[in-house]
Amino acid sequence: MKVTVVGAGAVGASCAEYIAIKDFASEVVILDIKEGYAEGKAMDLMQTASLNGFDTKITGSTNDYSKTADSHIAVITSGIPRKPGMTREELIGINAGIVKTVSSSLLEHSPNVIIIVVSNPMDTMTYLVHKTTGLPKNRIIGMGGALDSARFKYRLAEAMEAPISDIDGMVIGGHSDKGMVPLTSHATRNSIRVSEFLSDERLEQVAADTKVGGATLTGLLGTSAWYAPGAAVSALVQAIACDQKKMFPCSTMLEGEYGLNDICIGVPVILGKNGIEKIVDIPLSDAEKAKMQESAEGVTKTNGLLEL
Ligand SMILES: NC(=O)C1=CN([C@@H]2O[C@H](COP(=O)(O)OP(=O)(O)OC[C@H]3O[C@@H](n4cnc5c(N)ncnc54)[C@H](O)[C@@H]3O)[C@@H](O)[C@H]2O)C=CC1
């Protein structure tokens, strides 16, 4: 199983590291446009192999896509991250051009590849890859919901003073400060609804903190986060590579599901060897439906800025 990670920056390197440590891929190619950068990251990571006990071969490439040939999965993390005070949507001007070029270069050398889009604004970048590559929808996956759900679980565990392994929960909707829809009424601690443990006010605070999870970290770090994003990508890559049939919220092209059409937005999907093998269309409460609709309007507005 060969995996390419485009962008050797913070998220790309973190994701390559987690993939290697889990040791399920035979090869990870990291590619970056900056001369020598991907080669350097690959060499540094390879020098952790004997310490961390993995056999995945990691190689680097300065913009030479022939090295990515016949990849099964490719992750696009190339592009600029936001700085404190910015929204993800503000990145569209630079990142759209990068994501378009990168996806077409990947396909030249790996016509059967499954693409995971990470660059922001992620839902719109996922839509862009659909519109410009024409790939079947199961092979284009936007990563956002897996990360947002991990942050939701972190906030729920913190509020309940519970171990994170006790918590289950999911965030759907757009991957944006305003557009996320944490499914609070479905979240549980060992199958008991979290509302049994937390007041409505505390749950609202958890949801609010979850939605600005990325912005909070950007404020603290001066650039956006990478450990949890890298871990979230590696979990999606593993689900596909190992045909796990695991469910994650991912940005996918909707054709009527959740009452939405011609939009990529986060909903639960089953991931296996074919990429997105099923969209799970769960019933939402009226309040959740309204939030999902509002979120979709935000994503559609950003999509309108694309030059297609
Ligand atoms: N969807 C999500 O949940 C998340 C998305 N992101 C997004 O991921 C992207 C990357 O973030 P970081 O890794 O922190 O940024 P970074 O600046 O550390 O790394 C980006 C890398 O992309 C490279 N690059 C730029 N243009 C390229 C091209 N045409 N071809 C190949 N490489 C190119 C740069 O040289 C740089 O090394 C940002 O857009 C960020 O907003 C970040 C975290 C989570």
Ligand SMILES: O=C([O-])CC(=O)C(=O)O
């Ligand atoms: O916040 C950002 O800009 C990066 C990102 O998408 C995240 O960490 O959720």
